[in-house]
Amino acid sequence: MVVAGALSGGIGGVVISEKSVVRRRCLGAQNVIRNVNVNRVDIRSRRLRFDNVVRGCGLISDHEALDCDMGGSKLEERLAETRDRLVNGSVDEPIELSDVIRPPSVQTELVLLALPAIAGQAIEPLAQLMETAYIGRLGALELASAGVSISIFNIVSKVFNIPLLSVATSFVAEDIAKHAESESDLEERRQLPSVSTALVLSIGIGIIEGTALYFGAGTFLNLMGISSASSMRVPAQRFLQLRALGAPAVVLSLAIQGVFRGFKDTKTPVFCLGLGNLAAVFFFPILMYGFGLGVTGAAISSIASQYIVTFAMIWYLNKKTVLKLPQMKDLQFAGYLKSGGFLLGRTLAAVATVTLSTSMAARQGPIAMAAHQICLQVWLSSSLLADAQASAGQALIASSFSQGNYSRVKEITYYALKTGLITGVSLAIILGLSFSTLATLFTNDAEVLRIVRSGVLFVSASQPITALAYIYDGLHYGVSDFKFAACSMMLVGAMSSAFLLYAPAVFGLAGVWAGLTLFMGMRALSGYIRLADQNGPWRFLQEIPKTEIAVSQ
Incomplete structure (x- = not known):
């Protein structure tokens, strides 16, 4: 099919057809023409290249090409003549513009981003399982005290760090897209305000977080019900204070992960996380058993791992962007704090x-609590797949949306939702068939297993809903719709919490699982309503604006 288009150098009116070889050569000629006009001094160094590509395009004959050796003025005359012929559309072998500007397929980009993200999501939980296994060999008291401290550390980290990661991903992707529009050399390292702001904020938050965990360890333990009279109090407080020293590294590494996602790079964080956690697995037995440090050795191993991850990420980030102290006027504190504040409220909800x-x-008794914990951990672990897909979709949408490429955003949106639904249905089938057997890996208690098997419906049937809820979150983050994401989560959380306060008293543990399913279902429903809203940021899904920048694929 023949269409009309304009060459990227400003040459228009060229008829386009499928001749890929000729297309590449003609584009080379066009680039030479532009470069010669810009820099006359470089004419002779480009003469041979022009000779080959223009002759290959059929614009001048072999004999005419030899005339280029006669001198700069003769070459300039020939270049002007060739440019006029291109402008007038007299090229014998036209070029297909769609092949020139066509970006990588959405499917390919999502898969290439999601697969490493899934691996990254799995590495840290596996390392924590290894840490738990090593500590468990020391005794029940050590395991219980360390478990409480790790829970406190993870809760604080999730509440304050996840918002920074999500905001950094969107802001960096938008920043890169804006620079891509204004600068021709896309490979040149530059200092990006969004990156500098993320790093400065993460360092500040990390120091505050570490200080609060270190000096407030006793307060946090009191909130968890570990009184000063408990045998777990002293070892738990010591362990939490040690882990607090790694808080700055954890916050900084999560922020840098968000930056890498903004660069559409999910492979580098996986390598760095793998390196650091492999070091932790190496340090655990040496420090805990070899040096006889026990739980303290486990904490030191984790801290060392966290700083190894952080320094490795900084090393690789420096290859992508200029890392130096930014000027205060270049920092984007207002945008980060506003969007991060919304996501902080969302995460808290x-x-x-x-x-x-x-x-x-827990109010249903220890056996019911044990069964619930198994179901909850499997449920949350399986959601990591959808979360990784959501982060990949967020990075792609943020980049295309900031450029006004609404057709590509629409394509990414529909494909992300489709793959998310497929993932959810697949997980539902797999868990439905294997969950009863999988539960035996966690316990051999017959009564606990009986209750766990009754939760198969909750764990498996809710997977499609859960997957869609995570995908919708990633889509909203991609268009920086953080306010809606926060407000909707607070409303959904309040309604679900009201249900959870009363349903378990009537339905028992089934009421708890029904409340969590309701929570994810309303999240997915609110995401769908937002996408269908013709007055919101997704209004282009109903109709592509005429002012769209990109060419529809």
């Missing part, structure tokens, strides 16, 4: 709802 579900399950 989500954590509060899940924590409430655990509290209500």
Whole structure:
């Protein structure tokens, strides 16, 4: 099919057809023409290249090409003549513009981004399992005290660090897209305000977080019900204070992960995380058993791992962007704090709802609580797949949306939702068939296993809903719709919490699981309503604006 288009150098009116070889050569000629006009001094160094590509395009004959050796003025005359012929559309072998500007397929980009992200999501939980296994060999008291401290550290980290990661991904992707529009050399390292702001904020938050965990360890343990009279109090407080020293590294590494996602690079963080956690696995037995440090050795190993990850990420980030102290006027504190504030409220609402579900399950008794914990961990672990897909979609949408490429955003959106639904259905089938057997890996207690098997419906049937909820979150982050993401989560969390306060008293543990399913279902529903809203940021899904910048694929 023949269409009309304009060459990237400003030459228009050229008829286009499928001749890929000729297309590449003609583009080379066009680039030479532009470069010669810009820099006359470089004419002779480009003469041979022009000779080959222009002759290959059929614009001048072999004999005419030899005339280029006669001198700069003769060459300039020939270049002007060739440019006029291109402008007038007299090229014998036209070029297909769609092949020139066509970006990588959405499917390819999503898969290439999601697969490493999935690996990255799995590495840290596996390392924590290894840490738990090593500590468990020291005794029940050590395992219980370390478990409480790790839970506190993870909750604080999730509440304050995840918002920074999500905001950094969107802001960096938008920043890169804006620079791509204004600068021709896309490979040149430059200092990006979004990156500098993320790093400065993460360092500040990390120091504050570490200080709060170190000096407030006793207060946090009191909130968890570990009184000063408990045998777990002293070892738990010591372990938490040691882990607090690694808080700055954890916050900084998460922020840099968000930056790498903004660069559409999910492979580098996986390598760095793998390197650091492999070091931790190496340090655990040496420090804990070889040097006899026990739980303290486990904490030191984790801290060393966190700083190894952070320094490795900084090393690789320096290859992508210029890292230096930014000027205060270049920092984007207002945008980060505003969007991060919204996501902080959103994260608090989500954590509060899940924590409430655990509290209500605990009131059903120790056996019911043990069964709930198994179901909850499997449920949360399986959601990492959808979360990785959501982060990949967020990075792609943020880049295309900031450029006004609404057709590509629409394509990414529909494909992300489709793959998310497929992932959810696949997980539902797999868990539905294997969950009863999988539960035996966690416990051999017959009564606990009986209750766990009754939770198969919750764990498996809710997977498609859970996957869509995570995908919708990633889509909203991609268009920087953080305010809606926060407000909707607070509303959904409040409604789900109200249900969780009363349903377990009537339905028991099934009421807890129904409350969590309701929580994810309303998240998915609110995401769908936002996409269908013709007055929101997704209004282009109904109709592509005429002012769209990109060419529809």
